[in-house]
Amino acid sequence: MDTAKRYCEVADLARSAEELCTLRHHLHQHPELAYEELETAALVAQKLEQWGYQVTTGVGQTGVVGSLTVGEGTRSIGIRADMDALPIHEQTGLPYASRRHGKMHACGHDGHTTMLLGAAKYLAETRHFSGTVHLYFQPAEEHGIKSGALSMIKDGLFERFPCDAVFGLHNHPGAPAGKFLFRRGPLQAAGDNVYITIKGNGGHAARPHLTVDPVVVASSIVMGLQTIVARNVDPTQPAVVTVGVLQAGTANNVIPGNARLELSVRSFSPEMRALLKERITGLVHQQAASYGAEAEIDYCMGYPVVINSDRETAFAVEVAKELVGANNVEPHTDLLMGSEDFAYLLQARPGCFLRIGNGDGEDGCMVHNPAYDFNDRNLPIGAAYWARLVERFLAQP
Template sequence: MASITVRHMAAPPATVSRHAGKQPEKPSDMDIAKRYCEIGDLAEAAEELRAIRHQIHQHPELAYEELETAALVAHKLAAWGYEVTTGVGHTGVVGTLKVGDGKRSIGIRADMDALPIHEQTGLPYASQRHGKMHACGHDGHTTMLLGAAQYLAATRRFSGTVHLYFQPAEEHGINSGALSMIRDGLFERFPCDAVFGMHNHPGAPAGTLLFRSGPFQAAGDNVYITIKGRGGHAARPHLTVDPVVVASSIVTGLQTIVARNVEPGQAAVVTVGVLQAGSANNVIPHSARLELSVRSFSPEVRALLKERITSLVQQQAASYGAQAEIEYLMGYPVVINSERETAFAIQVAQELVGEDKVVPHTAQLMGSEDFAYMLQQRPGCYLRIGNGDGEDGCMVHNPGYDFNDHNLPVGAAYWARLAERFLSQTPAG
């Protein structure tokens, strides 16, 4: 897809504020109140943000199909005075806002794609597209960043450059949107000193911000296994090689890998999400198919899992006289947050919502996330925002899930404040 750049007249430069010294200085309470975004500053925009989120929710688009969502984002950004580039990594959008003469730049990312799930929420703004829904909250992620974009363009209380990365295809698993944008020159064309991203977190109170420095979310690999046996009549199993029995044995055997091969202090998951075989109860099929999701945090454990899964599957199949074909795809790497940027992001969160609503060292998560590719290119931090607990905390990738609208002004204010604070500091070095 071709890239389109839209330019608008720049607004008058805002007052530039700087802090001397190599390390970012914590502002005084008076400075915070005077200069940086508060949640209340987004109160008037809350209803507009809900309308935008509900519009995106009603019209979900799968990976690399986000044409309508990308057009909406591009239109909003252009109207607010951003330089807008579309078609980055196929359907990605980047909005750029430069204010003053500051040399620093920040990148903030939101994902836009939906999932192939049929929505069952019964909400008035439920998906209008059968078999597609925003079951992971990307509609909320996109809207929070749009809210920050509108606020930053209106106030311009920073000096430097803000790049907003609206990314496609986070759910793709392989050849993801983050990787596509990077391969399309994201950080060369729209460079930043640090990059930040956010995901909602069901199970934590809405508006709570969760952080972890270092390894945070697991690497995720996908394994596709085809068991080839010899089909036949269900009444004469002795003349067949039953791939259903083989597959069942493999599923049981796979459960021993983490329990008996991975060091107990290490985290790992091997999940069989698909087992397909046969179509009639009086027919032994010729083949069976397994699909696995494999999660880990260390390169050593990741390599061990691949070796043990491959060996176990092949040997189990051979022991029954069957054959196994294995496609092992290395997926997203580990999300590793840099220490300095995470400490800064925590500080901004504590200023905004208070220390009681900030978890600075939350538990590691076995879910994977392609923002990891961006963190391989630039220092930064990936954080979580509580989506609600109890009945409001429905897990993502569930047909009953919905993003919590309470988070829209909170997340937008956080991104705005983070950008203002980041671009008010003198770079270290």
């Protein structure tokens, strides 16, 4: 007998595709921002309780954990889905578009939550495993600074709901829907935010010699920052320094007193992270001083590097190949400069964060875009993957 045939197949969840779509569309219509996921959390908790899970709410403020133990197995597994939305005004025109002005599921967390709920129902009905599964429904992945994953960990996530390994996924625009992408070791970059205030001396635009123009200082700093990756970073090491905000002044005949810059900094190792911080702070202070201005820097260390453990990633790849075939699995995908707070979970437990294609061409609209929508074709595939992963992990001795 082929033991792999005992485990969940996509066809097992395809029968629930309409139900999953209805649920996902409901979540999409009712987005909630970081640490505001009260309705979403209540819906998740209600579903899990209905299916027989032991449910704990309020983990890390608005997080939900559903736990199910079957048989006498001693192993345990954790699966995470994020629940929060973004402060974006939706422009999809879809019949199930957001009903909340200025809030939108523009990153697919509605789909991530639905897939895990689909797996949860299937696992509760079939109970084809021996051990404990913990389903972590996490708030505030999009917060950027106050991480929902870190909040759950600080609230005793792994002490109260321990697991031998933890897994999570994110949809991936640009890859065909249903294709799984993996990478051992570093996958996604650390993301830091830098807030810079340039203090000059304002005055009349016709008398610049009596001022210290912070606009000129800020402009010089922007250009200087471009040399850090080009001239201080080993060309074989990926890194990004992006100036996303430059603000100064309110009138064309007034030289303002201050200017403001905001940076996004990405890297893949602690050493590179430290180098970028050193060079950015040094360059900004020295450039400002050279013009007679001062600089104040608030350097906020954000999410760390997502580092997948070898054994768990190899296992996750194997399960994906069984489910959708080797042609639909990329075991060594490219590094991704985007950041993800699942990194904190991987610092505490071995595991794997993977990606599932959300569509290419016209279907591949990038996340954090007002025209984005999660691809519903992924719902039964992702749910089946989580179910099979749990069954396989809790079938091992």
